Amino acid sequence: MKNIEMFTTNDGSIGLYDKSLDEVFHSKYGAKTEAFEKFIEPTLIYQEKPVRILDICYGIGYNTKCALKYFANIQEIDCLEINFELVKKSIEFEYDEKINEIIARNLINQDFIKFYIDDARNSIQKLNKKYDIIFHDGFAPHKQSVLWSEDFVLKIASLMHKDSIYCTYNHSKPVLNALDKTGLAIGKTIKDDKTIGVIASFNSDLIKNKYSEIELGELKTKTAITFKDKNLNLSHSEIIENRKKEIEESSLMTLSQYKKRFSL
Numbered sequence: 001m002k003n004i005e006m007f008t009t010n011d012g013s014i015g016l017y018d019k020s021l022d023e024v025f026h027s028k029y030g031a032k033t034e035a036f037e038k039f040i041e042p043t044l045i046y047q048e049k050p051v052r053i054l055d056i057c058y059g060i061g062y063n064t065k066c067a068l069k070y071f072a073n074i075q076e077i078d079c080l081e082i083n084f085e086l087v088k089k090s091i092e093f094e095y096d097e098k099i100n101e102i103i104a105r106n107l108i109n110q111d112f113i114k115f116y117i118d119d120a121r122n123s124i125q126k127l128n129k130k131y132d133i134i135f136h137d138g139f140a141p142h143k144q145s146v147l148w149s150e151d152f153v154l155k156i157a158s159l160m161h162k163d164s165i166y167c168t169y170n171h172s173k174p175v176l177n178a179l180d181k182t183g184l185a186i187g188k189t190i191k192d193d194k195t196i197g198v199i200a201s202f203n204s205d206l207i208k209n210k211y212s213e214i215e216l217g218e219l220k221t222k223t224a225i226t227f228k229d230k231n232l233n234l235s236h237s238e239i240i241e242n243r244k245k246e247i248e249e250s251s252l253m254t255l256s257q258y259k260k261r262f263s264l
């Protein structure tokens, strides 16, 4: 895999590092652990129910594999990934043997796991069903903003029904703001008193650690100005450049002014 290196994460599972982006695919504290804590644990209310899952940024499939391990009644998993080499390689990474066999079989017959190999911004436009669970695991926005625009997030929200649960590791202000703008209730995934991710749903009863009103107020500051990609076709640098201009021209208060006002 060109430009991609492997390393062993703290739970013993293999993680990947993209040299050209200088960005890790998986957390150093544990690739497998991360999949469970950020994507599976927050959605366990679906453990026994029939469930449809959308895995945005399949990579080498830790999130999908972990779902296969914990959910008893998976109807369908749609996986979006731009790099087919990673998808093919995913069956070689150490995991429960039976789960790797399921992935390998589905790579051929796409029985209940379907792979969409393209820019997720194109693939998502081909989807028109509602998913119970959505995993959103793109690289960080300062490296790849294209999958974090308010327009892409709106598209994700359009694939959710009232009780769907969306999960991501990304709790940066522009991403929270994009989620908030769709009308989703948003909450934190917490580990050892630290926020490690976000869950969102149209049903606020499904959200445990909701953001407070004061925290939501932070989304009205310059720092939280969203990435914009109206036609889902801009490059990363265009999105970043446009946001920079929008921030320069904005009359919103800065996050530090907001924090001062509320003595945070």
Ligand SMILES: C[S@@+](CC[C@H](N)C(=O)[O-])C[C@H]1O[C@@H](n2cnc3c(N)ncnc32)[C@H](O)[C@@H]1O
Binding pocket: 024, 025, 026, 057, 058, 059, 060, 061, 062, 063, 080, 081, 082, 083, 086, 118, 119, 120, 121, 137, 138, 139, 144, 146, 147
């Ligand atoms: C943080 S990694 C995902 C890790 C993955 N969930 C796993 O368990 O291995 C981000 C992934 O997004 C993919 N990616 C980057 N840009 C993309 C795009 N525009 N559309 C779809 N996938 C993309 C990368 O190839 C990479 O596999």
